[in-house]
Structures are given as structure tokens and as C-alpha cells.
Amino acid sequence: MGRPLTSAFARWCRTLAGLVTGTFTAAVAAGYLAVAGVALLVGRLWPRLTPYVPAGARRLAELERRRVAVFHGVEVPPEYEGARATRYLAARVPLGLLGGLVLVLLAWGLVTGVLFVGGWLAGERPDGIAPTAPIIAYLVVAGAVMFFLVLQGIAGVGALERRLARRLLGPSPEELLHRRIDELAASRAGIVEAVDEERRRIERDLHDGVQQRLVALAVLLGRARRGRRPELLDELLRQAHDQSREALRELRDVAWRVYPTALDTLGLEEALSGVAERSAVPVTMTCDLPVRLPPSVETAVYFVVCEAVTNAAKHAKAERITADLIAGDKVVTMRICDDGRGGADPSGTGLGGLARRVAALDGRLLVDSPPGGPTVIEVALPCG
Structure with missing residues (x-):
């Protein structure tokens, strides 16, 4: 119970901090876009000034990308050009100002509530309003409703921040689809190559290990058949038995490398x-x-x-x-x-x-x- 509440409170604090920082960065982006518009107009007369506009947009977009990752938990790959960064900044300005407006309403409501409560506790009547039971009930209900609406506004602006970053800074659905197709094609080719390499390794294991053991076993058995002395026959049979055990061991190892039956059983x-x-x-x-x-x-x-x-x-x-x-x-x-x-x-x-x-x-x-x-x-x- 305590851990989910702590996690939810931490998320709200991060979202609130994201809105505070987002308000300032939106103001900076608005100023930059205004200056960039003037620079583009001047760039028609002085073309060397034009390349600095998308470079500045990318820097501000990178700052926004890190802010969204820290406060809103959205990881966006830094794979955007100047035009996409400029579009994102243009869309971010009104959203950041909206977040600032929500924060102003929150601060105004908290300050108003503190002034009323503080005045009543000091024996004063703020705005001539006496602390009667109906007035207190009305203010508590109205304050709770306003606080709930402000919290919903904070959550809504945070959700829009995440969606906007994914949509305008992140790769488009078509790009993601193309990447996925490329990954599947590469993995399919890699699997075919891995299977061929595994077959070659099995062939080497059989040729260099089991096959050599079986050849040695056949030679020993052939010598045993042609042998006449009992002591030589016993030695050859002992060596043949050792070779057969080694062949079985190596064959078992090869089988385990192909596929272990213990996985199924x-x-x-x-x-x-x-x-x-x-x-x-x-x-x-x-x-x-x-x-x-x-x-x-x-x-x-x-x-x-x-x-x-x-x-x-x-x-x-x-x-x-x-x-x-x-x-x-x-x-x-x-x-x-x-x-x-x-x-x-x-x-x-x-x-x-x-x-x-x-x-x-x-x-x-x-x-x-x-x-x-x-x-x-x-x-x-x-x-x-």
C-alpha cells in the first residue's frame, strides 16, 4: 500500500517539475522562433545566416528531449533533423504556455486558500467574509473541485507532452515499420547463417572426433581378429573397449550440442x-x-x-x-x-x-x- 502511494506521489512531483521547467523552455522556444523568423527573412539577403536556424532548433529540441525523458519518462531517440525540431518547438510553445497557465491557477488557489484560513485564524475577515459554517462548506467544496480540476489539467498537459514528443521527435509509424522489416530480414538471414555454421560445426565434430574413434575401433578389432597370442588379444580388446567408450562420450556431447533432450523431459x-x-x-x-x-x-x-x-x-x-x-x-x-x-x-x-x-x-x-x-x-x- 505504501509503496504504490509513494510511487504515485513521485510521478506527480516529476510531472509538476516537468511543467515548471516546460513553461520556461516554452518561453525560450517562443523567443527563438521569433528570432528565427526574422533571421530567415534576413537570410534571403544574407544566405550564410540561414544554416544557423535549424542548428539552433536542434539544440533546443535536444534540451526538450532530455527534459521529457527525465520528467515524463519518454525516451525518444535523437534522430531528427532541423525541420522536425522546428515543428516540434512550434507545437511545444502553446502547450508549454498552457502548462504555465495551469500552474498559475494552482498557485492562485493555494495562495487564496492560505490567505483566507490565515485571516480567519488571526480573527480577521478577508474580503468581509465571516467564517460561518455554510461559507466554510462552500469554500471547501469549491476548493476541492478546483484542486481536482487543476490536477487533471496537470495530468493532461503531461500526457500531451509525452504524446507530442513521440509524435514529432520520435520516428514515424512508417519509419518504425521499415525498421522492423529490416530487422526481420537481417534476423532471418542471420538465422540461416547460424544454422549453416552449426551444421558445419557438427560435421567437424563428427569427422574429427566420433569418426576417428570409430576408425581406431575398427582397426583394433581387425587386429584382434588376426591376432593369435592371448595376451595381445586381451590388450587389443581393452583398447577397443576404451575407444568405444570415448566414441559414445563424444557422440553424446555432439547430440547435446545439437539439442539437449533434457530440455523437453x-x-x-x-x-x-x-x-x-x-x-x-x-x-x-x-x-x-x-x-x-x-x-x-x-x-x-x-x-x-x-x-x-x-x-x-x-x-x-x-x-x-x-x-x-x-x-x-x-x-x-x-x-x-x-x-x-x-x-x-x-x-x-x-x-x-x-x-x-x-x-x-x-x-x-x-x-x-x-x-x-x-x-x-x-x-x-x-x-x-
């Missing part, structure tokens, strides 16, 4: 526990999964952890790895950190493929690996 937490157990470096795993995640999300998280653990053990020479998995209502976050020597390349074959896999699910993968370490890999995936 036991779930993500058990599959990650298996990764920690098979790791050559000690892994501290923390999982907070109140519900089962979608299969695509589980698969992506699993392969991110596998790649991070493999890189830490093979390339970073790490001595300890920590992995924390936290699932919220809409986003699941996985953070893997090792104490290795760092220098991981986010665009490399392994991490690059993982980034494309995560991007295909509308997620993001961040890699922070300065030389000397530590390496931190964080992935966030929507799971709603």
Missing part, C-alpha cells in the same frame, strides 16, 4: 545443472523460474550458457563462472560472468551466432569483455 533448470556438472571450470548456477518458459526461449538460454561456459573454459582460462537466471512477468534475463582474461569477440562465430539466435526472438545479447577480464554476457528475452 526435465526442463531448463535441470539442463543447465547438467551443463554446470560437465564443465571443466566450477560453475555457480542460480535459477529463479516460477513457471516453465516457452520452448524457444529455453533453447536460446541453454545455448547461450553452453557457449559462455565453453568459451570461459577453453579461451578465457577462467577459474570460476557464475550464472544467474531470473524470469519476470515479460522478460527472462540470463547473466553469465567469469574471472578469465577477457577479450571475447562479440562478432565471433560462437557469440555472433548466439546474438542472431537471440535477435530472432526479439531479444538482446550484450557482451562486456575488456582485456584482462572479467567477461560478462547478459541476454534478455521476452517470455510473455
Whole structure:
């Protein structure tokens, strides 16, 4: 109960501060637009003055963008040109003056109420009005209604501020659609490339590992068939048995890298526990999964952890790895950190493929690996 009230009060305070600062910036923008209009007229005679007009508009629009982000919680990318910035300033001036008018009404109502109450407490009669019960009831009701209307005006101006910033400073719906199409095309191409790279890696694992073990096993069994001495036969059978066990182990590892069946049967937490157990470096795993995640999300998280653990053990020479998995209502976050020597390349074959896999699910993968370490890999995936 207390936390929502505190959060709501903080939002109202930020909105009110946004209106106060917005009133001053609207006055500055009005003055700038007036000067810019004169400059454009003079620019017909002196063309070198014209380029300064959109540059100044961009500076003021950037100030407005930061103000809206701080006080109204709207993040707008700084991707606007001078003409768009000028249109935004022109639309912002009347809105800022409206916000100033609402603040004036709020201040006038508060000052009037304080004067009346203070005068009555001092035994005076402001404006000749005596503090009778009907008068007090009337003023309380009228003051409450006016205060409510002023609060609604503050909230309305704040909402208009947010909508105006998104509409005039942010990208248009057509631009967002084009960006989304480009992202989907890039992620589709990246997935195809990642699948091809995974196939090549599986082929290399089978050729360099399992196939070589099976060839050695066949040679040992052939020598055993041709052998005549019992002691040599026992040694060859022992070596063949060892080769068959190694072949089974490598084949199992390849199968796990293709797709771990534990994800379907036991779930993500058990599959990650298996990764920690098979790791050559000690892994501290923390999982907070109140519900089962979608299969695509589980698969992506699993392969991110596998790649991070493999890189830490093979390339970073790490001595300890920590992995924390936290699932919220809409986003699941996985953070893997090792104490290795760092220098991981986010665009490399392994991490690059993982980034494309995560991007295909509308997620993001961040890699922070300065030389000397530590390496931190964080992935966030929507799971709603």
C-alpha cells in the first residue's frame, strides 16, 4: 500500500517539475522562433545566416528531449533533423504556455486558500467574509473541485507532452515499420547463417572426433581378429573397449550440442545443472523460474550458457563462472560472468551466432569483455 502511494506521489512531483521547467523552455522556444523568423527573412539577403536556424532548433529540441525523458519518462531517440525540431518547438510553445497557465491557477488557489484560513485564524475577515459554517462548506467544496480540476489539467498537459514528443521527435509509424522489416530480414538471414555454421560445426565434430574413434575401433578389432597370442588379444580388446567408450562420450556431447533432450523431459533448470556438472571450470548456477518458459526461449538460454561456459573454459582460462537466471512477468534475463582474461569477440562465430539466435526472438545479447577480464554476457528475452 505504501509503496504504490509513494510511487504515485513521485510521478506527480516529476510531472509538476516537468511543467515548471516546460513553461520556461516554452518561453525560450517562443523567443527563438521569433528570432528565427526574422533571421530567415534576413537570410534571403544574407544566405550564410540561414544554416544557423535549424542548428539552433536542434539544440533546443535536444534540451526538450532530455527534459521529457527525465520528467515524463519518454525516451525518444535523437534522430531528427532541423525541420522536425522546428515543428516540434512550434507545437511545444502553446502547450508549454498552457502548462504555465495551469500552474498559475494552482498557485492562485493555494495562495487564496492560505490567505483566507490565515485571516480567519488571526480573527480577521478577508474580503468581509465571516467564517460561518455554510461559507466554510462552500469554500471547501469549491476548493476541492478546483484542486481536482487543476490536477487533471496537470495530468493532461503531461500526457500531451509525452504524446507530442513521440509524435514529432520520435520516428514515424512508417519509419518504425521499415525498421522492423529490416530487422526481420537481417534476423532471418542471420538465422540461416547460424544454422549453416552449426551444421558445419557438427560435421567437424563428427569427422574429427566420433569418426576417428570409430576408425581406431575398427582397426583394433581387425587386429584382434588376426591376432593369435592371448595376451595381445586381451590388450587389443581393452583398447577397443576404451575407444568405444570415448566414441559414445563424444557422440553424446555432439547430440547435446545439437539439442539437449533434457530440455523437453526435465526442463531448463535441470539442463543447465547438467551443463554446470560437465564443465571443466566450477560453475555457480542460480535459477529463479516460477513457471516453465516457452520452448524457444529455453533453447536460446541453454545455448547461450553452453557457449559462455565453453568459451570461459577453453579461451578465457577462467577459474570460476557464475550464472544467474531470473524470469519476470515479460522478460527472462540470463547473466553469465567469469574471472578469465577477457577479450571475447562479440562478432565471433560462437557469440555472433548466439546474438542472431537471440535477435530472432526479439531479444538482446550484450557482451562486456575488456582485456584482462572479467567477461560478462547478459541476454534478455521476452517470455510473455
